[in-house]
Amino acid sequence: MTISPSLDQVPDLEAEVKKPVVRVKKKKPSFVVWSAYFWLAMVIVLALTANFLPIADYAAPVGESRLSPSFSSIDLLLGTDSFGRSLLSRCIHGARVSLVVGTLAGITGLVIGTTLGMIAGYFGRKVDSFISLLADAMLAFPPLILLLALSSILTPSVKTILVGLTLVTVPSFIRLARATTISWTSREFVRAAKNLGASNSRILLKEILPNVLPSLGAFFPIVIAALIVAEGSLSFLGLGLPPPQPSWGGMISDGKSSIATAPHIVFVPSMVIFLTVFALNQVGDHLRLRFDRSMQD
Helix, strand or coil: CCCCCCCCCCCCHHHHCCCCCCCCCCCCCCHHHHHHHHHHHHHHHHHHCHHHCCCCCCCCECCCCCCCCCCCCCCCCCCECCCCEEHHHHHHHHHHHHHHHHHHHHHHHHHHHHHHHHHHHHHCHHHHHHHHHHHHHHHHCCHHHHHHHHHHHCCCCHHHHHHHHHHHHHHHHHHHHHHHHHHHHCCHHHHHHHHCCCCHHHHHHHHHHHHHHHHHHHHHHHHHHHHHHHHHHHHHCCCCCCCCCCCHHHHHHHHHHHCCCCCHHHHHHHHHHHHHHHHHHHHHHHHHHHHCHHHCC
């Protein structure tokens, strides 16, 4: 006679068999990445507190012209330019122009480009074809020629530079937002929201936008780096902000005639631009690996 065990006596095999837990090892930021964050934080803090720092005015001479860097005083720490003005003070005040122009133009381009890109990727068909054609046409036009044309037609000012740089950034954000939106539109939770009768605006804002923003946010520092280089190029060509307002590109342009006798006049602002652009690219790569879900799936 066999006795069959009851259901309560049958061992729970699922409970006994432990599933292996695979922990994803997160890569810690390197020394270069931390240095990039430190440099950007230092530049931003100095630019914001420039009026309260114990440095000379950017337009006032502090000594003889073309003095080499010296530790005799804080104003002479990076030397003087051809007019005897402190390069340290001009670099700090010039950071305001580069950071403000790059950030505002990047944010404006981000908002416009993300809106158009999400609309194109979500609705598709004729809307997608029109917006994609618009972005391709804007990308086909050389950015530097567009900036030179706007600067030569309009009066050089912060508004002119902002308009030109915003037009340059919009198509890149359109293409990135469009591609990301297309990939998320086919997901199950978006289809479920459609079947439940959710409106298109709610799906775009509540379901798709939170998943698109990480990719765009990781791309944003790289765009700012490109905008800083573009603004520096305009200032170097004499189409940036009019003097005596300092800018990094304008400082390089002012010192190009003295590069043989006083190379520090060109070297100092060039290194500031290089370190800032390098730091922004490092931060952008780190954010992309940290928050972009397409890199983690």
